[in-house]
Amino acid sequence: MASASKKWARDVYFVASRLYFLLILFQVPLFRFPCRIGKCTTPIEVSLSLLYANGVIPGGMVKAMLYPGAITKAIYKNNVVPSYGKLLEAYKFTNMKESPATHDLQNLEVIVGSYLSVAGALLGLLKSGRFSLIGILLITWGLDKQVLFRNSTSVVIYPTMLIALLSAFFSIRADVTKLIRFSKPKASYRNIEKQNITRVKYAS
Known part of the structure; x- marks a missing residue:
């Protein structure tokens, strides 16, 4: 049973970490946030700027880190792919x-979270870690703080942030293993109850 849990956790981690990596690498818009280049929609743009x-x-x-996302955006918007140069x-x-400096300090959660998100996406290809989840949580808190406490209309959180959050969580293999082990005994217990009820019916 333990080996089955580890196998399931490994498979879930593999899919989630790759999905998270693709979300970050191909610059799927997760939010809208004012930054050095005017408007940033991905952790890569915030970090690299x-x-x-x-x-x-x-x-x-x-340019090497931006180019995959530039190609994706051009294809999605049916535009010409910008030249690498x-x-x-x-x-x-x-x-x-x-x-x-005060602007960076006020948005420290978004900045640090973007660094951790990008680092977590790269490191997640090699081994399980919590950088991705911590980064996404920091970004979400920083953006929420802007909206709730400063009534900022230039900050928006897109629904894709939920996908990034879930993929970041499930890319933590240890937590996924615990989750699977916690859910399996309940299922086994219910199966045993059903078997006992069936036996009682046949016996009667």
Whole structure:
């Protein structure tokens, strides 16, 4: 029974972690949030815009991470795929807005959550971890805080955030294993009860 639970958990983790990775890599819009490039809709855009603006990563690495999502967006919107050389211009990375330090501090949950989400998507391909879930929870809390306490109309959470949240949760193999083990005894107990009732009927 334990081996069956581990197998189920491994399969669920494999599917969930790959789904989460694809959501992040192909830049499926999860939210709308004002950032350095004007408007960010994915954790990758939030993370890369800050890292590139601060000179932490070069433009070549930024383009390599943005290009899969650029292709997906172009196909979805039936637009021309932007050239790789002009990708930074297409994403407005070459014309970023100046952001005061107070703005970054006020949105620290979204920023840190975006970093963890991207890191969790990459690390999740190798082993199970909680970076993805923590990142999505931080982003959700940061966006909710903007809407609830500051009445911000420029912040929106899309329904796809729920898919990202669920895939992040099920990519934690240890938690999935516990969940499966917790649900199986109940099912077995019900089967035993049904068998006993059947035997009583036949005996009578």
